[in-house]
Every structure is written in C-alpha cells, then in structure tokens.
Amino acid sequence: MRRLIANGLFRLLLWGAVAVVLFPVFWVVLTSVKPPELSQALPPVWNFTPTLQSYSDVLGGNTYTSQAFGTLMAHSLVVTVASTLLGLIVGVPAAYALARFRFRGKKGTANWILSTIMFPPAVSVVPIFILASKLNLTDTFPCLIVPYAAFGLPMVIWMLRSFIKQIPYEIEEAATVDGASQGAVLWHIVFPLLMPGIVAASLLSAMLAWNEFLFALTLTRSAAKTAPVGISEFTNMYGTQWGSLTAAATVTVAPILVATMLLRRRLVEGLTFGAVK
Template sequence: MRRFLADTLFRLLLWGAAIIALFPVIWVVLTSIKPPELSQALPPVWDFAPTLQSYRDVLGGNTYTSQAFGTLLMHSLIVTVASTLLGLALGVPAAYALARFRFRGKRGTANWILSTIMFPPAVSVVPVFIFASKLGLTDTFPVLVVPYAAFNLPMVIWMLRSFIKQIPHEIEEAAMVDGASQGAVLRYIVLPLLMPGIVAASLLSAMLAWNEFLFALTLTRSAAKTAPVGISEFTNMYGTQWGSLTAAATVTVAPILLATLVLRRRLVEGLTFGAVK
C-alpha cells in the first residue's frame, strides 16, 4: 500500500509539473481559437465557442501585417530545408574524415570545430550584413541559408563523428576487401547505418534554423522574410493582435512538433546511439 501511494503521489507530481510546463502552450492555443473580441478580454473568458477566424485571417493575409503569414511559412520552409541539407552535405564527409582518417593536425582540427560551437552568432550579424550588402545578397534566401548551415555545422560534425565511431570498422574493411571504393563504402554501408544520427542531427538543425529570429530580422525585408519575423509584426502601432499572434505562433510551432512526433523513434535512436552495446 505504501509503495502504491508513493507511486501515485509521484505520478501526480509529474502530471502537475507537466501541466505547469505546458500551460503557456495551452494558453496560446486557447487564445488562438477564441473569437477576436474575446482574445483580449480581462479577466480571461473561458466559456466561449471555438472559432478558426484567427487562423483564416493570418493565413489569408487579413491582418495589419505587410504579408500573408502563409508566404512567410513557405520562406521558413525553404530556408530550413536548404540550410539543413547544406549542413548535412558538408557535415557527413567531415565527420567521416575525423572519425576514420589519420592526418596531421586531426586533434587540433576537431578541437577547433568544437570550440566554434561556443561562438555567439549575434556577434557576426553586423559583419554578415555588411558583406551581404556589398554582394547584393540582402533579402535573399542564400543570405540566411549559408549562415544557418555554418552555425549548425559544428554540432552536426560532432554528433555524426561520435555515431561513426560506434560503427565497427571491420564492416568497412570487409567491403573494401570485396572491391568497394571509399565512396561506395560511405554511400552503401556507412550512411544506412548512420541514418538515426542523421535524423537526430537534421531535426536539431532544422529547429535552430526554423526558430532563428535575429539574422532573419536584420538581413531580410520581404522577399525572404521568415515566420519568426512575421510573428513580431502582430505588435504594432495599432496594438497587439492577440488572436492573430497566437494563431501564427501555433502554426509556426506545429510543423516542428509534428516532425518530432513522427520521427521520435529515430530521434531517440540517434541521441542514444552507442550508449548501450
């Protein structure tokens, strides 16, 4: 009985902590489905008829912002996918080289890549803005894709390097004995075994790129403006459009949340790869 009571109390504490942690998310979702006249009511109104009017206004462009939010979501998707693919295209060969090859300065190179993770991206906003302005790249997708991939690259390399080290080297040697080239070994043997790590690194890189605000605010105007910048525009000279703001925030969070839920098994496998033999 004591153990049952202790387990019940522990579960109640966990549920209470989860509800407290999720309360801001619940508040945002509830506010987004309230009628516009009730979204700013004080005290808050809990008894209301749910409506999707705020979502229709946001996605249809019926707000005080300069662009329809659906367009900004598409910009965010383009930038996130492109920067993630670029980071993987550079990170996988670099991680494989650091994990398998022997060359002079290998340890120093690995430590230098690790040290760049501590570099604050905000410091480089002004130099990147000046460089992009001189090249005429302001308000274009490459001006966001390249910095996002660069800032995510050290994390991708170190994650995948650890995963590659857990793959038995004898498998690659057996393939080379059978006549496979180094490229074929990487393509047909290492990459399939590395897939959990690639999924984990891709999700983390995508989340960082999808949520990034400072570079998108500084380097874009309208042609490449992303969703996080669009959310900030719901607070303007007319006040804060709470219904539209919460609807836009919900729509922005939903894709990453759904992707994490769908790929959660791969994500867990990737983050725990090599922990248990």
C-alpha cells in the same frame, strides 16, 4: 505499500510539472480559437464558441502585417530545408574524415570545431550584414541559408563523428575486401547505419534554422522574410493582435512538433546511439 505510494506521488509530481510546462502552449492554442473580440477580455472568457477566424486572417493576409503569413511560412520552409541539406552535405564527409582518417592536427581540428559551438551568432550579425550588402545579397535566401548552415555545422559534425566512431570499422573493411570503393562503402554501408544520427542532427539543425529571429530580422525585408519575423509584426502601433499572434505562433510551432512526433523513434535512437549495447 510504501513503494506504491512513493511511485504514485512521484508520477503525480511529474504530471503536475508537465501540466505547468504545457499550460502556456494550451493558452496559446486556446486564445487562437477565440473570437477576436474575446482574445483580450479580462477576466479571461472560458465559455465561447471556437472559431478559426484568426487562422483565416493570418494565412489569408487579412491583418496589419505586410505579407500573408502563409508566404512567410513558405520562406521559412525553403530556408530551413536548404540550410539543413547544406549542413549535411558538408557535415557528413567532415565527420567521417575526423572519425576514420589519420592526419596531423586531427585532434586539434576536432576540438576547434567543438569550441565553435560556444561562439554566439549575435556577434556576427553586423559583419554578415555588411558582407551581404556589398555582395547585393540582402533580402535573399542565400544570405540566410549559408549562415544558418554554418552555425549548425559544428553540432552536426560533432554529433555524426561520435555516431560514426560507434560503427564497427570491421564492417567497412569487409566491404573493401569484397571490392567496394570508398564511395560505395560510404553510400551503402556507413550512410544507412548512420541514419538515426542523421535524423537527430537534421532535426536539431532544422529547429535552429526554423526558429531563428535575429538574422532574419536584420538581413531580410520582404522577399525572404521568415515566419518568426512575421510573428513579431502582430505587435505594432495599433497594439497587439493576440488572436492573430497566437494563431501564427501555433502555425509556426506545428510543423516542428509534427516532425518530432513522426520521427521521435529515430530521434531517440540517434540521441542514445552507443549509450547502451
């Protein structure tokens, strides 16, 4: 009986913590479906007819911002997908080399890559801005894609290196004995077994690129401006458009949330790969 009571109290405590954590999300979604005239009402109005007017205004460009939010979402999607793919194209071979090949300075290289995770991206904004200006790349997709891929690359390499080291090398040796080339081993053996780790690393890298604000604010104006910068524009000299801001925030969070829910099994497999045999 004591154990049942303790478990019940523990579950109640957990659900209370979940409710506290999710309340801001609930409040944002609730405000986004309120009529515009009620979004700033004090005390808050709980009895109202839900409306999608704020979403229509945000996605249709009927706000004080310079661009329709749907365009900014498309920019964010292009930058996120491209930077994630670039990080994987470079990160998978690098992780395989650090996990399987023997060369001088291998341990030092791996430790150096790990140490770069602690490098704060904010300190490189000014140098990257100067370089992008000299190359006439400001307000273009490459000036965001390359830095995003570079900042996510150490995490991708280190995660995938750990996953590759958990794959038995005997499988690759057996494929080599059967006549498979190194490229065939990578494509047909390592890559499928590495898929949970690739999904986990890709999702974390995509989150970093999707949510990044400082570089997008500094390096873009309109042609490559992303959704996080667009959200900040709902606070201006006319005040804060809470209905539009919360609708834009909900639209921005939704893709990552949906992707995480759809890939949650792969994500858990990737993050716990090798932990339990």
